[in-house]
Amino acid sequence: MxxxxxxxxxxxxxxxxxxxxxxxxxxxxxxxxGGGGSIVLDIPDKKLDNPVLGKKVLKISGMHCEHCAKAVTEAINKIDGASAKVKLSENEAVVSYDRELDEEQLKRIVKDVGYRVVSIK
The missing domain is CATH 1.20.5 (Single alpha-helices involved in coiled-coils or other helix-helix interfaces)
Incomplete structure (x- = not known):
């Protein structure tokens, strides 16, 4: 029993x-x-100090909501010379930069907030 x-x-x-x-x-x-899936967070755009040299597209796994996207955006935006726009529906971050960026640093920053970079183009 x-x-x-x-x-x-x-x-x-x-x-x-x-x-x-x-x-x-x-x-x-x-x-x-987050409190729900329909919340849209206001994430301000980071302005770069110098002209944009290029963009990198990071495919990221593990993001499920706007709070995940905000965490990734804020982490990447802490890098000098980098500005991120995260597209949750595409599972990607488009990173504009005004100086050369170390791809390993980008991967590490994203990993530190709990996600994984699958590829960088």
Whole structure:
């Protein structure tokens, strides 16, 4: 009898965990403290000091909501000479730069906030 109760408790807990995971992946949960999938955050554009030399497109995995996009944007914008615009629907960040950027530094910055750079073009 005790075994049946334990199994039922585990099944119920697993059900809640799966429900939360599915909501998170569909952007319906308060991902990263966001409060909902329909929130659009105001992320100010970073102005570069010098003329833009070029752009790099970073494909990023792991972003699920506007708060994820904001975290990536703010992290990249901390780099001198770099300005990011994150497109959540494309899972990418377009990084404009006014001086040469180290691609390994870009990958490390994105990884430090919890995401992974899949490719850089």
């Amino acid at each position: 005790v075994d049946i109760i334990i199994v039922l408790i585990v099944v119920v807990l697993l059900g809640f965990a799966l429900k939360g995971t599915f909501k998170h992946m569909k952007g319906e949960s308060p991902c990263c403290g």
